[in-house]
Amino acid sequence: MSDTQLRIGIIGINGRGRISRFFHQPDGRAIVAGAADLNQQFLEDFKGYCNPDAFTTNDYKELIHRDDIDAILVTTPDWLHEDQVVDCLNAGKPVYCEKPMALTIDGCDRMMEASINNNAKLMIGFNMRYYKFVLAIKELVDAGEIGDIKAVWIRHFVGMGSRYYYHDWHGVKRCTRSLLLQKGSHDIDVMHYITGSYTKRVAAFGGLDHFGGDKPNDLKCPDCPDKATCPDVNLVEEDKKPDRKYCAYRKEIDIEDNMVCMFELENGIKATYNECHFSPDYQRNFTFIGTKGRIENNELENKVYLWKRGEGNAMKPDRVIDLAADEGDRLAETGHGGSDQGIADAFISMVLDGKEPPVPMQAGRMSVAAGMLAQESLEQGGVVKEVPPLPHFVGV
Numbered sequence: 001m002s003d004t005q006l007r008i009g010i011i012g013i014n015g016r017g018r019i020s021r022f023f024h025q026p027d028g029r030a031i032v033a034g035a036a037d038l039n040q041q042f043l044e045d046f047k048g049y050c051n052p053d054a055f056t057t058n059d060y061k062e063l064i065h066r067d068d069i070d071a072i073l074v075t076t077p078d079w080l081h082e083d084q085v086v087d088c089l090n091a092g093k094p095v096y097c098e099k100p101m102a103l104t105i106d107g108c109d110r111m112m113e114a115s116i117n118n119n120a121k122l123m124i125g126f127n128m129r130y131y132k133f134v135l136a137i138k139e140l141v142d143a144g145e146i147g148d149i150k151a152v153w154i155r156h157f158v159g160m161g162s163r164y165y166y167h168d169w170h171g172v173k174r175c176t177r178s179l180l181l182q183k184g185s186h187d188i189d190v191m192h193y194i195t196g197s198y199t200k201r202v203a204a205f206g207g208l209d210h211f212g213g214d215k216p217n218d219l220k221c222p223d224c225p226d227k228a229t230c231p232d233v234n235l236v237e238e239d240k241k242p243d244r245k246y247c248a249y250r251k252e253i254d255i256e257d258n259m260v261c262m263f264e265l266e267n268g269i270k271a272t273y274n275e276c277h278f279s280p281d282y283q284r285n286f287t288f289i290g291t292k293g294r295i296e297n298n299e300l301e302n303k304v305y306l307w308k309r310g311e312g313n314a315m316k317p318d319r320v321i322d323l324a325a326d327e328g329d330r331l332a333e334t335g336h337g338g339s340d341q342g343i344a345d346a347f348i349s350m351v352l353d354g355k356e357p358p359v360p361m362q363a364g365r366m367s368v369a370a371g372m373l374a375q376e377s378l379e380q381g382g383v384v385k386e387v388p389p390l391p392h393f394v395g396v
């Protein structure tokens with residue numbers, strides 16, 4: 001297939017679906033040739049910013065059964081991934097599925113089974129694997145700079161947490177199940193990826209400590225009498241997110257905004273993961289401590305620090321890797337600091353060159369499993385939960 005131009009279809013075109021622009025390469029190896037979305041206006045917009053000649057439909061099943069569509073991107077909300085991906089795989093099409101892979105472990109296993117039964121590859125949208133600081137840490141770890149990793153501490157300060165997660169469907173458990181899946185699955189995957197080990201057991205505490213409340217479910221920020229003083233007001237006009245205006249303090253909000261998790265990985269590594277959605281700043285901070293040293297990133301400074309045991313000065317890092325020079329806008333225009341182009345190219349190469357997926361479905365399943373059981377643990381007051389290993393049919 002390597003001489004042909006891949007023809008991609010996409011389901012769920014607005015919001016994250018705008019990643020289509022990284023897959024659409026008319027002079028390159030792939031084009032986005034079709035799109036399905038329930039919203040007709042989004043489909044019209046898509047033709048404007050991506051491909052005016054694309055086939056469009058409101059029914060994703062019509063898209064996935066077309067002979068002129070070779071592969072599918074599933075970028076719909078979380079609760080739709082499982083059924084839509086299984087349908088695509090049963091139609092024999094390789095799939096890129098956004099994170100989290102599904103809302104249940106059984107759902108993930110069903111998707112993996114469909115992939116294997118239909119010999120159709122499934123890749124998960126963990127674009128963080130292409131973040132520059134993640135690549136830099138991975139390189140140092142793989143080069144043995146910190147020896148064998150024994151501890152991982154991760155802190156995720158989700159500044160703008162209300163804007164991203166509490167003004168629309170993300171704030172409601174029936175849609176999202178847990179922000180440890182919706183948001184945390186990225187971080188858990190990075191932990192698994194860097195350490196080369198999946199989570200074995202987990203315990204967690206958490207709560208809805210700030211958002212939610214007694215405001216009406218249909219209250220929108222532009223109509224709110226408190227809009228001049230509310231710290232979480234969202235008055236930004238966004239084509240991508242026209243519905244992201246509902247009050248962050250409305251009654252239906254039930255998803256935790258403050259989580260503290262402990263993980264033990266299969267190879268004995270002890271890890272902590274903290275996620276808070278009312279932090280004023282937006283950054284992720286990872287540290288990996290090994291037998292020979294420690295690595296830590298600082299996202300605001302765009303730097304990675306390396307300390308080596310028994311060398312140099314304990315008060316100063318032995319090496320500082322400055323990523324700032326080529327980082328660009330890490331949040332938006334360049335597509336998460338260039339990582340969206342990285343993951344799009346990897347998917348195209350996976351399909352056209354027959355390579356193994358760079359972010360395999362097993363990784364998607366194990367990050368959902370770890371996040372899901374952390375969620376169950378926190379709902380039961382911190383009970384320790386064992387993570388079910390990958391099912392035998394994936395051949396591990």
Ligand SMILES: NC(=O)c1ccc[n+]([C@@H]2O[C@H](COP(=O)([O-])OP(=O)(O)OC[C@H]3O[C@@H](n4cnc5c(N)ncnc54)[C@H](O)[C@@H]3O)[C@@H](O)[C@H]2O)c1
Nearest residue numbers: 012013014015016036037038039075076077078098099100
């Ligand atoms: N990897 C990342 O960095 C990243 C970033 C943002 C979102 N995401 C993921 O992308 C997914 C979508 O999130 P979002 O924030 O863009 O959601 P969204 O609600 O803003 O957009 C979802 C799109 O799907 C469409 N849609 C809804 N139901 C549909 C259906 N039944 N058939 C066809 N289209 C349908 C909507 O009209 C909309 O265009 C989520 O799973 C989210 O976790 C990933």
